[in-house]
Amino acid sequence: MSDNKIVKVNGKALVITGDDIDTDRIIPARFLKEITFANLGQYPFYDERFNEDASLKPHPFNESNRQDAKILFVNKNFGCGSSREHAPQSLKRWGINAIVGESFAEIFASNCITLGIPAVAVSSKDIKDLQKLALENADLVWSVDLKSATISTFGFTVTLIMPEHHKQTLQQGLWDSTALLLNNLDKVRQLHDQLPYTKNYGG
Amino acid sequence: MAVGTLYDKIWDQHVVCRLPTGQYQLFIGLHLIHEVTSPQACDMLRERNLGVLFPGRTIATVDHIIPTTDQARPYRDTQAEAMAQALYDNTSEFNIRFFGEGSPEQGIVHVMGPELGMVHPGMTVACGDSHTSTHGAFGTLAFGIGTTQVGDVLATQCLSMDPLMVRKVQIDGELKPGVFAKDVILHVIRKLGVKGGIGYAYEYCGSTIEAMSMEARMTICNMSIEGGARIGYVNPDETTFAYLEGRPHAPRGTAWKRALQHWNTVRSSDDAIYDDQCKINAGDIAPHVTWGINPGQSVSIDESLPDPSSLPDGERQTAQLAYQHMKLTPGQSMNGTKIDVVFVGSCTNSRIEDLRAAADVAKGHKVASHVRAIVVPGSRQVANQSEKEGLHEIFLDAGFEWREPGCSMCLAMNPDRLNGDEICASTSNRNFIGRQGSPHGRTLLMSPQMAAAAAVSGHVTDIRKHCV
Ligand code: SF4
Numbered sequence: 001m002s003d004n005k006i007v008k009v010n011g012k013a014l015v016i017t018g019d020d021i022d023t024d025r026i027i028p029a030r031f032l033k034e035i036t037f038a039n040l041g042q043y044p045f046y047d048e049r050f051n052e053d054a055s056l057k058p059h060p061f062n063e064s065n066r067q068d069a070k071i072l073f074v075n076k077n078f079g080c081g082s083s084r085e086h087a088p089q090s091l092k093r094w095g096i097n098a099i100v101g102e103s104f105a106e107i108f109a110s111n112c113i114t115l116g117i118p119a120v121a122v123s124s125k126d127i128k129d130l131q132k133l134a135l136e137n138a139d140l141v142w143s144v145d146l147k148s149a150t151i152s153t154f155g156f157t158v159t160l161i162m163p164e165h166h167k168q169t170l171q172q173g174l175w176d177s178t179a180l181l182l183n184n185l186d187k188v189r190q191l192h193d194q195l196p197y198t199k200n201y202g203g
Numbered sequence: 204m205a206v207g208t209l210y211d212k213i214w215d216q217h218v219v220c221r222l223p224t225g226q227y228q229l230f231i232g233l234h235l236i237h238e239v240t241s242p243q244a245c246d247m248l249r250e251r252n253l254g255v256l257f258p259g260r261t262i263a264t265v266d267h268i269i270p271t272t273d274q275a276r277p278y279r280d281t282q283a284e285a286m287a288q289a290l291y292d293n294t295s296e297f298n299i300r301f302f303g304e305g306s307p308e309q310g311i312v313h314v315m316g317p318e319l320g321m322v323h324p325g326m327t328v329a330c331g332d333s334h335t336s337t338h339g340a341f342g343t344l345a346f347g348i349g350t351t352q353v354g355d356v357l358a359t360q361c362l363s364m365d366p367l368m369v370r371k372v373q374i375d376g377e378l379k380p381g382v383f384a385k386d387v388i389l390h391v392i393r394k395l396g397v398k399g400g401i402g403y404a405y406e407y408c409g410s411t412i413e414a415m416s417m418e419a420r421m422t423i424c425n426m427s428i429e430g431g432a433r434i435g436y437v438n439p440d441e442t443t444f445a446y447l448e449g450r451p452h453a454p455r456g457t458a459w460k461r462a463l464q465h466w467n468t469v470r471s472s473d474d475a476i477y478d479d480q481c482k483i484n485a486g487d488i489a490p491h492v493t494w495g496i497n498p499g500q501s502v503s504i505d506e507s508l509p510d511p512s513s514l515p516d517g518e519r520q521t522a523q524l525a526y527q528h529m530k531l532t533p534g535q536s537m538n539g540t541k542i543d544v545v546f547v548g549s550c551t552n553s554r555i556e557d558l559r560a561a562a563d564v565a566k567g568h569k570v571a572s573h574v575r576a577i578v579v580p581g582s583r584q585v586a587n588q589s590e591k592e593g594l595h596e597i598f599l600d601a602g603f604e605w606r607e608p609g610c611s612m613c614l615a616m617n618p619d620r621l622n623g624d625e626i627c628a629s630t631s632n633r634n635f636i637g638r639q640g641s642p643h644g645r646t647l648l649m650s651p652q653m654a655a656a657a658a659v660s661g662h663v664t665d666i667r668k669h670c671v
Contacts (some may be wrong), residue, residue: 017520018517018520018521018524019398019517019518019520019521020397020398020497020499020521022497022633022635024614024633024635024636024637024638025635025636025637028637028642029614029615029616029638029640030615030616030640032239032267032616033239033268033280033282033283033286033616034282035242035243035285035286035289036242036243036246037243037350047636047637047642052642075517076398076517077397077398077401077431080397080398080431080497081333081428081429081633081635082332082333082633083240083331083332083333083335083347083348083349084239084240084349084350085240085243085331085349085350085351086350088349103398103401104401105398105401105431106401106402106431106433107333107346107347107348107349107428107433110348110349110352111349111351111352114349114351114352115351163365164225165224165225165226165365166224168224168225169224169225169226172223172224174223174224175224177351177352177355177362177363178247178251178253178351178354178355178358178359180222180223180224180228180363181222181228181355181358181359181361181362181363182253182358182359184219184220184228184359184361185256185359187219187220187228188219188228188230188256188359188360188361191217191219191230192230192257192360195216195217195230195232196325196461196462196465197232197323197325197326197462197465198232198260200454200458201454201458201459201461201462201465202458202461
């Protein structure tokens with residue numbers, strides 16, 4: 001599992017501003033019709049990036065000098081709405097390896113953990129500073145460091161907020177939840193046998 | 204943290220152990236799957252050479268992509284057909300019960316599970332769908348999960364979870380005429396905010412909730428996620444038990460009696476401690492309609508739309524975007540807004556009670572000539588029951604289309620969709636940009652009664668004027 005360890009994500013940043021960016025905006029439902037996640041990297045924010053004739057609209061994900069960005073700066077309640085894992089999958093497959101925001105919707109955040117994407121929070125003031133700097137200079141390289149709990153670029157550092165155990169989960173490479181859950185199947189079977197409804201309430 | 208709530212009791216009973224990550228391994232009593240979020244999970248099982256631990260604890264149905272005109276396979280849409288086939292193949296390979304197209308049980312996953320009596324008080328329920336919170340109406344911990352987690356439940360019947368805090372949302376008093384469960388939950392979301400529920404489970408209680416039918420409670424719990432709360436629940440009571448009794452998957456005979464004994468223990472204690480509480484007076488709630496691009500952007504039918512400059516920073520930007528997208532103006536009222544389409548359906552409002560209510564309003568009227576109106580029952584059972592009661596004839600006579608069950612225009616993964624910038628009076632749960640299939644489409648969320656009234660008048664209208 002050692003290559004699962006995620007301690008640092010380095011790269012350029014993309015800025016998406018606005019609260020309550022929902023998963024229908026991140027990936028419209030019509031792109032959920034593929035039965036694998038393989039092609040999803042083409043579609044993040046599709047309707048905001050492309051006109052009906054497939055020509056480009058101005059959008060952060062379309063900027064030529066940010067195509068290699070690895071980190072996304074967002075505001076409050078990012079990823080609200082649907083539980084579709086397609087949303088973080090599409091961002092990850094586009095190239096995003098870390099998301100920094102003021103807050104995240106619950107299911108979106110938990111999907112990020114299962115995919116090994118740090119979704120980390122910073123204060124309202126800090127996100128404004130990060131977004132401003134990143135917008136002014138596309139070439140700035142940022143470092144999201146889970147160990148020191150900071151996000152920094154040349155000469156500028158802010159503290160990130162993430163539940164301690166989420167940080168540990170990523171740093172220790174334990175984000176493969178399936179592997180962890182599989183370790184305890186004996187206990188699972190025991191609990192199953194004790195629950196009233198699995199035995200038709202003893203009737 | 205909360206102590207002695209229904210949440211705590213069910214959580215404690217279902218924790219298998221603590222994981223090295225600090226999260227908890229939680230046993231899932233009922234797992235529901237559908238065609239959109241399960242194929243990749245089944246691929247994962249095959250890749251890792253894993254089986255399904257308790258195949259009997261997962262039930263599958265097809266709902267999101269199913270056409271509502273002709274449901275016979277193969278579907279004309281080849282991608283939809285591939286999804287349906289994948290679900291069919293996966294459920295046969297892994298020995299999972301599948302209520303597919305044409306089966307008498309098929310329906311929207313959150314309509315089907317409860318009406319078959321599968322959802323019992325005290326259970327944990329998971330589904331790769333955020334509106335799984337619906338099932339909390341039965342006194343369960345029910346929540347949406349991602350696809351990797353669908354794989355986790357299949358392989359281990361468990362999830363890796365963090366506990367939530369619990370907020371008591373107490374609603375007391377009698378609802379005014381013309382005000383329904385949908386108005387209540389839109390009011391709650393507006394009051395507590397679309398992000399207010401992050402980190403919380405919502406316990407809905409108080410005399411208003413106690414007086415509600417199971418259908419109404421499901422409408423409320425369904426939209427918890429729109430307020431940011433992954434879980435919403437109601438303590439089970441006689442209404443819950445009466446709904447369950449006699450349903451195909453409810454216990455019978457002596458098992459029923461023992462089940463009742465157990466179910467009576469799964470409720471929040473009188474002296475339970477909550478992480479937060481809020482009180483709402485039912486009498487303050489008027490018929491609601493959304494004007495914006497998230498379910499928190501709603502107003503009472505007779506209220507004027509907010510001025511963005513009066514809103515706090517974050518909300519202001521969303522409001523500006525909303526006005527731009529919706530082509531509405533601050534200060535105007537929603538009453539009288541001309542509509543193009545009416546959609547009565549979705550896991551929020553497509554149960555028998557919802558269709559009866561909509562039919563009641565439509566009866567003897569005609570859908571306005573410029574309006575396209577469709578009614579999509581939530582399940583085959585709802586469709587059959589409606590047809591038995593003649594509701595379909597009321598709708599057809601009034602000029603509504605009467606469709607086959609499915610998610611339909613709630614998210615437009617099937618052929619039902621808005622065109623261009625059409626504006627739709629919808630009983631669904633999300634008014635997000637593009638949600639109903641057109642990037643420029645506009646959605647107004649409202650109750651089935653208000654939607655039916657909008658259909659016949661051709662514009663958004665105050666249902667209370669119809670009541671008198
Ligand atoms: S009706 Fe809408 S919200 Fe409900 S499960 Fe279907 S798509 Fe999701």
